[in-house]
Amino acid sequence: MASSPKRSPKSLVRDILNGCDDITLGHMNHVVNISSASSVNSSPGNASAGELAQRSRERCRNIDRFVASVLDDTNISRNNRSGGSPPHPDNHILAFLGESTSRRVDLNGLIDDVSFEPFRPFESFQDPPVLSKKQRFEQKMKNHWKPITAACLVVALVFGISLGTSKLKNKHIGENPGSSFIGTPKAPVFSTESPTNAVPSYLPTVQPITSASGSKAPTLDPTTTSPTIYPTAKPTNKPTNPPTNKNTNPPTPRPTMVPEYYQLLKAAKYVSGTMERTGEVEDPFDDFSSPQSLAFHWIYFEGSPSRNILEFFEQYAVAVVFFSLTEIRQSSWRNSLAQDDFTSTRQPCGWSGIRCAYNYTSNMTHVTEIKLPMKGLKGTIPSEIGFLPYITKLDLADNEIVGTIPEEIYSLTNLRHLYLNNNKLTGTISRQIDNLNLAERIYLGQNYLNGTLPSNIGTIRPNNWRFFSVYDNKLTGSIPLNMRLRNAFQLDFSNNQFEGQIPSDINEENYSKLRMLYVCHNRLTGHIPSTLMEMKKMKVFYFNDNMLAGGIPEVGNSELARNLITIRAQHNQLTDPVPNGLCDLDVNKKYGELVELSVDCTICNQCDLCKSRCYN
16 A cells, blocks of 8 residues: 655645535535525424534534644744643644735734735624615715815815905995095095084985984985885884884984095195194185185086096196186085186086196196186185196286285296286285296286395296286385396386386396386486496387486497387486487487487487477
8 A cells, every 4th residue: 555645734734724614614505404494394303503503613623723733843822832821723823824825814814915805714604784775874974074074174164265355355445435546646645534514505415214213314315306106005004102202312413425525525625725724723614605615516516526636636726716716605506607607517627718738648637727817807816726736827817816926826837927917916926936937927017016026036046037027016125136037038127116226237148138128117216227228139128207317328239229119218317418329229310220219308408309209
């Protein structure tokens, strides 16, 4: 008999395990057959299915103990050597198999590397529990509730941030409507606080409405016409408890205007210089018939106020000039209609006598001219005129304007033509008049100006004055020396109360362009400077009605002889006869252009030109 080949312990154990599995499977099949048969014909003497399964498991357990005893010599547990509790019989098999396989081994069984599902060969066979739909849903929600909750939190956070930002933006817009004035230079910031004084009577009609509780609530809706639609049903329930206590509190004050109204009002007060005016000084806006109040309310309610703060300054300034000079003091601007249709358009630039120009650099419209001569204007020139920085011509001549020349006029450095003559202006001429160095024509004559003529004219900066007249005022003192009016064409100091001598620095060097000099009807003394007769381009001399002594100097320039037209020197204290060379300049002769030579008859001598026009 051939001897069987020697087998290794690993192969023995593998065969034993395979046999154990076959026995277990066979017994399981046998148990199923028996259990199905016992359900038909069961007797107390037959073994139950549970007992057969228990026996099968015990048999396999005995086999496991046998295998453990075989391997005990080489792989005994550390706990058994130390005298502790006997190891579990499966530990030897698991440890042995773990040395020869790459699969993960733990005390609960083997883990298959492919499926990663637990494989427990020594546990009893059990069917997986069957879960209902509700249990499966709960288990699924239990496994997935964390990411769902996190996603909900993120969505809620984003929505909350966007909602809060939109509310904040809406609140900001509601508190600051129309903040703008527009892409413009710096300007004062105006608050929207409502004033404590009453609102003008010509504002929109405001009528209090009495509620059921007795309190009065204002409304801005004027009830001027009856409604066209009436309610179709009457209330059936009447209040059972009418209010017993009458409201003793005063009615609610009239509602304030929109914030834009107070912003523009603040700008108007800034122009008028009343923003920080104390209570001791009267605020013109407290009087609704003042030019400032009429001008502002006309622009706001009837005109078209500009959104640009600088343009609004000029609109308001022009309107104040108009209402100041028309002397209209009605309680409402609606009755402020004046001649020549000044307020025919909503923009002051469209009024008669107002001219504007568009600046393409600043994208703004500026007032450049105010021409209102011979309009019968009365009133005063307001200080608000200083807020017309681009004006080049101001013509208010031949009217009945009273008051003084405001200092703000002298700040209009772009002014080229200033006509204030033939009015009823009083006061003095400010030294600030030298700021108008770019002006060409300044006419202040035929007023009631007093004081002295400023001595700084033309001394600080080059002066461009060509025509300067203070004719027929009440100016005193002397005609200043050292005035630097090199571009002057005409100087008129006549009909005043000037004293002293004719300035000796009026000569060819300092006044090379001078053509006409009027110093008549004053109190001048001394002699006529000989330098005047050396000025090449002079045409007219008016020396008459003074207290001048001596005589008329001899003409010392041939060019002057060809240009001189008029000389008036009567009613003085001249004693020297008229020079023969001056008489030879008669236009009827071939040497000159002299048309008029007016002197006293005592000094005319034999000059044919003055014989026909001499004064006794």
